[in-house]
Amino acid sequence: MNTKRTLLKTVAAAALASLAMGSAIAADITGAGATFPFPIYAKWAEAYKKDTGTGLNYQSIGSSGGIRQIRAKTVAFGATDAPVKGEELDKDGMVQFPAIIGGTVPVFNLDGFGKGELRVTGPVLAEMFLGTISKWNDPKLAALNPGKNLPDQVITIVHRADGSGTTFNWTDYLSSVSPEWADKVGKGAAVKWPAPTSVGGKGNEGVAANVTRTKGSLGYVEYAYAKKNNISVLALENKDGKFVMPGDDTFSAAAAGADWSKAPGMGISLVNQPGADAYPVVTASFILMYKDPADKAQSAEVLKFFDWAFKNGKTMASELDYVPLPDKLTAEIKSKVWTQIKN
Numbered sequence: 001m002n003t004k005r006t007l008l009k010t011v012a013a014a015a016l017a018s019l020a021m022g023s024a025i026a027a028d029i030t031g032a033g034a035t036f037p038f039p040i041y042a043k044w045a046e047a048y049k050k051d052t053g054t055g056l057n058y059q060s061i062g063s064s065g066g067i068r069q070i071r072a073k074t075v076a077f078g079a080t081d082a083p084v085k086g087e088e089l090d091k092d093g094m095v096q097f098p099a100i101i102g103g104t105v106p107v108f109n110l111d112g113f114g115k116g117e118l119r120v121t122g123p124v125l126a127e128m129f130l131g132t133i134s135k136w137n138d139p140k141l142a143a144l145n146p147g148k149n150l151p152d153q154v155i156t157i158v159h160r161a162d163g164s165g166t167t168f169n170w171t172d173y174l175s176s177v178s179p180e181w182a183d184k185v186g187k188g189a190a191v192k193w194p195a196p197t198s199v200g201g202k203g204n205e206g207v208a209a210n211v212t213r214t215k216g217s218l219g220y221v222e223y224a225y226a227k228k229n230n231i232s233v234l235a236l237e238n239k240d241g242k243f244v245m246p247g248d249d250t251f252s253a254a255a256a257g258a259d260w261s262k263a264p265g266m267g268i269s270l271v272n273q274p275g276a277d278a279y280p281v282v283t284a285s286f287i288l289m290y291k292d293p294a295d296k297a298q299s300a301e302v303l304k305f306f307d308w309a310f311k312n313g314k315t316m317a318s319e320l321d322y323v324p325l326p327d328k329l330t331a332e333i334k335s336k337v338w339t340q341i342k343n
Contacts, residue, residue, distance in 0.1 A: 029301050032059035033066015033079030034165045035203040037100050037285040039224040041079075043316050044309045051308070054301060062203060064163025064189050070094070070288045076298040078288040081165020082189045086264025093291050096265035097337045098284035099306060101255050101323035102222055104169045105246045105281065107208070107231040109217045110136060110151070114232050116245050119144045121237040122177030122272070122280065128155055128218060129174060130181060131195030136216065151216075154197055158210045158219030161200030163189040169283040170220045173271040177280075220281075223247075224320045238280045239272050250279035251323045260329060266337075292342050300343040307334070 031041075038060040045056035059069070063080035070078030071092060079099070089096055106125060108118070120128075124140050127133040133140060137150040160167045168189045175182040185191050193200075199214070201207040204225045211219040211231055223246045226233050235243040244250050254273040260266045270282040287306065293299035310333075314324040325333075 028055040028057055029077075029298065029305055030057050030075045031066075031077040031079060031302070032061055032069040032075045033288075034063045034081045034285050035060045035205065036063075036081045036102060036104075036166050036169075036222040036283070037079060037322070038204075039222075039228070039320050040100055040102075040313070040317050040322050043320065044305075044313045047312070047316065048305055048308055051312075052304075054305070056305065060203060060205075062160070062162040063165030063168070067288065070290075073290075073294055076289070076293070076295065077302045079285060080288060081283050081285045082168035083263075083265055083267025083284075083286050084288060085267070089265050089288075094288050095291055095337050095340050096267065096286050096288050097333045098260070098266055098325060098329070099287050099309070100317060101251060101270070101282060101284050101325065102224070102321070103246045103251045103254075103279050103282045104166055104173070104220050105223050105226050106234040106236060107211050107219050107221055107226050108234060109211050109215055109232065110153070111215065112149070112151075116233065116235045118148065119235045119237070119243050122173070125234075125236070126174045126178030126181040129157055129193075129195060130178075130184070131157070131197070134195075134197070153216040155195075156214050156217040157193060157195040157198040158207050158214065158217050159193050159198060159200055160190075160204075160207060161202050164203075165189060165283070165285065166204060166220065166222055167191065169271065169281060172269055172283075173281045176272045223251075224322070227321065236280055238276075238278050239274050240276045240278070242276050244277065244279050246279055246321070248318050248321045248323055250277055251282050251321070253277035254279050254282040255284075255323055260332070266333075289341060291340050296343045299341060303338055303341065303343070 049055050063082050066078040066080050069075045136153045171187040175187045201210040204221045207219045208221050208225045208229045211217045238244050253275045272280045310330040317324040
């Protein structure tokens with residue numbers, strides 16, 4: 001009898017342990033999308049796991065992939081740098097809010113030139129991506145860089161091969177500084193790249209890798225990828241006519257005057273903002289969630305994660321040269337956006 005009772009207790013204990021383990025696994029958060037914020041999401045996730053025991057399974061597959069995944073309801077949140085329009089959010093029954101701010105930077109691989117040693121204006125950069133400026137010693141580049149011995153070398157454009165919010169941010173900027181780019185190519189998560197010497201890379205990782213191994217190349221990546229891979233960055237002229245380098249200070253200057261309430265889903269553009277210190281290619285990365293989620297426990301865990309990140313992740317964000325959201329904005333997100341989600 002005692003043996004039977006002991007066996008029953010053992011089975012019951014094993015069952016409870018199994019349930020507890022199942023709950024822990026179920027509590028892990030699933031998300032997918034933009035590669036732009038992946039470095040900071042990964043850093044937040046590591047710290048959050050240590051702090052709470054809850055993990056984050058985030059697939060860095062590009063903004064278009066993130067939108068597809070959340071619409072397919074295979075993840076608890078989607079992430080995109082190309083904000084979804086208000087009417088689409090309403091149609092899908094979703095909310096959208098910014099999670100982090102960062103910058104997209106022009107990266108290049110040219111022997112003899114390092115970070116910030118070459119300058120470019122927006123219109124000239126657009127011509128390089130259009131292919132109308134096809135060599136590094138073009139007179140327009142030479143005029144911007146007097147005294148520099150620019151080589152007679154073909155410019156190889158490296159772009160994203162997948163649907164990308166980084167591409168949306170980059171082409172949004174090029175459209176704002178070049179009427180020709182706006183007319184011939186326009187802005188979007190995926191565009192037809194006009195330069196004849198163009199090659200694609202998957203994700204920010206793929207573009208960074210292609211620029212690193214291709215002499216004479218010019219591409220665009222989220223700044224953390226340029227730093228991580230030690231790739232040279234062009235100094236870029238801003239709206240006030242100042243040549244600036246990327247960094248959390250110049251990104252912050254661009255985001256300082258943003259009016260988040262003026263666009264549905266807080267989907268504002270931060271490109272080419274005024275200010276002597278403002279970096280011209282800045283974007284927010286956005287989170288997409290359902291108002292009435294199928295898995296309410298997962299959805300609640302997502303909000304806990306971002307609430308923790310907003311409160312505890314600012315230093316980590318700055319270390320990677322992202323700009324954490326100001327407290328006033330996170331308070332607005334919690335009161336106006338998260339309250340629409342049924343958990």
